[in-house]
Amino acid sequence: MLGTLSAFCLLGVRMPTPRLARLRPDASVVPLQPAPSRAVAGRLLGEELRRWRESRGLTLKDVAPVIRGSTSKISRLERGESPPKPRDVRDLARHYGLGQQEMQLVERLLEQAQDCEWYEQFSDVTPTYLRRLIQLEGSAKSICTFENQVVPGLLQTREYARELVRLVMPGASEDEIDRVVELRIRRQLILAHGVPRLTALLDESILYRRRGGDRVMREQMEHLLRAAGTAKVNVRVIKLDRVTPPHPITHLVFPEGGPSELAYVELIRSANYVTQTRALDDYRKILTHLRDISASLEESRDIIVEAAERYR
Template structure:
């Protein structure tokens, strides 16, 4: 495999506008105001209702201000908790329908750089995703606790609320990708990823168990690149390759760095990344052997 040079800046693949329309923002505010009215009518505090949506006081506060469009599940759980009648529930459902027209990740715009927004949006259109990681478990396969430790490590100055917002984004991103027949995901992981501790042993054990369960599904294939394999030049950074359904965007490669990312779309450069990932697939352990390697690492963290 030929060594891949640090990629030059590439033109960003065309994506849809990221801003929310005024009517959607208004629906967010109206929905939040109605939720606040229902809460206050029952004399409840933010702290008392936060556990209903499995969140914090600040999460409820953002919902009520219309700054964080809530999940349908959260709205319905709150409505039941508040004892909202059938007419009131229908009104909430209408507001929720308007609010959901916006891109779901916009509620995390304060903790999401634009280059990552583009990737998240494109992932939703992809038919196949192939990701190579040399240091950590890919974000779309991370558990909440693993993600929390990762975020704390790369954002040491972030306050706890900001950390939780990023973790929530990663969790929601994973759930949406896995909820449906597409995209199909292939994860090519260096064996060291399985042994490089992130958090304590319990965090690692949970993460490796999660990888095993994900690999049992039809849409996820996890292949391990053994440390003992024959040497060959490998990419020194993560690569994500996306293929799209007919009539959608052209395929592209996404290469993320510390303070940004490149979207590789030029045919020659794209060929280099496609070939690199193809060579990594051929060098990776079989599916059964990969499961064995993950189980071996899992056992090391079970004590």
């Protein structure tokens, strides 16, 4: 569940109906720095490494010993899911017998991929699998996420996130909690850009599962309403009488220049990154089905408003 503990919304929008207008949440806007290029460079580098390996008729198993690792390590490197280590990349480049121009490309992409991302400063309180997701979110053009336990990380308020962090880190100090919450808040900042577009599919039970007191829950409901009022965020509620998967699913689509898409399936203390065509197709079908059975945009807003009223 750690992967879902993110922060707040960035755009305050007046609700269009009288019923929605009764809610008067704060509408704070947070400025953003330009998106870093590290994630894109890492994916491009991985794509080049894969292309060079395949052109030489080598399998993942063939080249894993070159970097003293496993086939899964090579696979993550080629998919751009792991920060590339210069030694590993150069060893592979030499093994593939790359020419001078190809080596220059490797060094340029490696330099760009090694630029420090903002979230690296939180590496001591963030599992590796979540850092990979944050990296990928920053370069996606669209994200569709389904949640059945908590509000999706990209739509959480600060206090809602704090309650979740306290729940999953019962022995943490206040300083550690503050650092984790700050990471979640910083993760939200991608919503200030033109991309990605976000579709959030929420099991209705999330709206009534308390994470903190009435104030925390009401602010979170109001925050969902603000997000649902923006052009780039589509919030849809799946009613309780519908059958939903037992775990969260996130599908990311990327612009040209790397892997076109992947699915992220979060488990209790780990996560799976799905890139195989058949498995991806299965997850796309699941998310399409969930969109089809979810309430309409207007009806979803009414459901969230009703939930907010319960926390007065």
